[in-house]
Amino acid sequence: MKRKSWISLLLCAFLVLTAAGCGSGQQGDQQGADQEAFSAGMVTDTGGINDESFNQTAWEGMKRLKEELGVDVKYLESKRDADYVPNLSRFAREGRDIIWGIGFKFENVIPQVAKQFGDAKFGIVDSNLGGNIPPNVVAVTFKEHEGSFLMGVIAGSMTKTDKVGFIGGISSPLIKKFEVGFRAGVKAANPDAEVKVAYAESFDDVAKGRSLAQNMYNNGVDVIYHAAGGVGKGLFNEVKTREKGKYWAIGVDMDQSSLAPDHTLSSMIKRVDVAVFEVTKQVKENKFQGGKEVELGLKDDGVGIAETTSKHVPEDVLKKVEEFKQKIIKGEIKVPSTEEEFKSFQ
16 A cells, blocks of 8 residues: 555656646747747749759848848748749748748739738849739849849950850840840940840750750850859859860859859849848838838949959959949949840940
């Protein structure tokens, strides 16, 4: 009997300790809930998180939010266009404080999801939604044509064949801005140079990117600039097989020189990371400005050239690039962003 009582007493003590432990855990969870971190979600387009382009750049901004401001960040990759709505909706149901759609391919679905989840806040990169921006959405766009103009100056100055190329992703007004700005820069630096243009009609077909680059190089082009997301990896795969110092590539969105260190002249930096960071920070500080477009250009340091440009581009060309940059900032040069504007560009 004593033994049974002793066992009962021990069991009771164990249950009391367990209950205390569980109570402590619940209290801790509640404290965690009370101090729940501000959260942000990011949905990629079909290029994926490691596209070495704008999705990856945007994620760098998200990681900075976590490191500097303690924001709880998470991403969802879209394998196909049909994933956009479910992915955005999932984050909205989770109650994330702001949800980002990266790329203009979200322009048809962001308004739809924003209407469905009126209490949620959304951000879209690379589209102003035709000017019809819902009150719970902020649209971030860039003056890609200005940064691309500088890439054109570099290409036009560095070409030895007077033939340069441009590879675009999906034909659209956005990618046209890159193309037209680049062509204007080439024209300004080297009126005798010819610009070959090709579109992959994809942002993730690496093989197509390599095929287009191969065709251009084989036909006398010696410098190619791309604005094609993951397709651009094909350009770098191809240029690496070519003679050093003779064939060049120019990257986009982030410094892509690591993809072909001996063959990359420059990259047009589009600071999606800075935009994502700053706008999300505003939301965290209760300064969200929904229903508006934020447009960033050379003057705002929203676009520019990679720091590694000086590795292969000589000082005299860099000086020329800086001169053109200052003229654009001062308004002395208006860089065209459409075909119509390019026709009258001088």
